[in-house]
Amino acid sequence: MGLFSFLRGAGSDELKKKEVEATKEAVNQANNAAMEAILHSKKVLTLEGIVNSLEIPVTDLSIQLDHDTVTVGGTVASQSDKEKIVLALGNVDGIAVVDDQLIAENQEPEASFYEVKSGDSLSKIAKAYYGDPMKYPVIFEANKPMLKDPNKIYPGQQLRIPKI
Numbered sequence: 001m002g003l004f005s006f007l008r009g010a011g012s013d014e015l016k017k018k019e020v021e022a023t024k025e026a027v028n029q030a031n032n033a034a035m036e037a038i039l040h041s042k043k044v045l046t047l048e049g050i051v052n053s054l055e056i057p058v059t060d061l062s063i064q065l066d067h068d069t070v071t072v073g074g075t076v077a078s079q080s081d082k083e084k085i086v087l088a089l090g091n092v093d094g095i096a097v098v099d100d101q102l103i104a105e106n107q108e109p110e111a112s113f114y115e116v117k118s119g120d121s122l123s124k125i126a127k128a129y130y131g132d133p134m135k136y137p138v139i140f141e142a143n144k145p146m147l148k149d150p151n152k153i154y155p156g157q158q159l160r161i162p163k164i
Contacts, residue, residue: 071099072085076105086098086100115158
């Protein structure tokens with residue numbers, strides 16, 4: 001046996017089909033990776049927007065997102081500012097964990113966190129924590145600007161319960 005010659009443009013086009021399929025697959029993978037990177041960047045920008053909407057000054061704000069975990073860093077004036085930022089990020093659908101790397105310049109006692117249950121109201125929570133349902137404004141103020149209305153809380157939401 002020796003060297004055989006064939007007409008180059010004739011015959012089965014299997015090699016071309018495989019090459020086209022491989023090229024399409026490579027392009028799709030590259031497009032998917034690019035779309036995932038764009039989506040990830042948009043999610044991070046959205047989280048930064050949530051923090052900025054609180055109008056709490058944060059020096060060197062950094063937000064990193066890894067699946068359902070957000071890591072937040074920077075420097076804020078107080079412990080309550082720090083807790084409000086953590087709660088605002090943690091109360092976003094799709095976020096399961098907030099890794100708090102924020103630094104509070106002025107230390108103060110940490111507040112408790114409370115997960116709202118069905119049937120809860122701020123006055124019911126105030127009665128449980130403070131023994132007085134009329135102290136609900138303390139909880140409402142502690143959760144501003146995340147809360148806009150003391151009557152609009154929802155199950156699963158995390159709230160700050162400051163010490164008084």
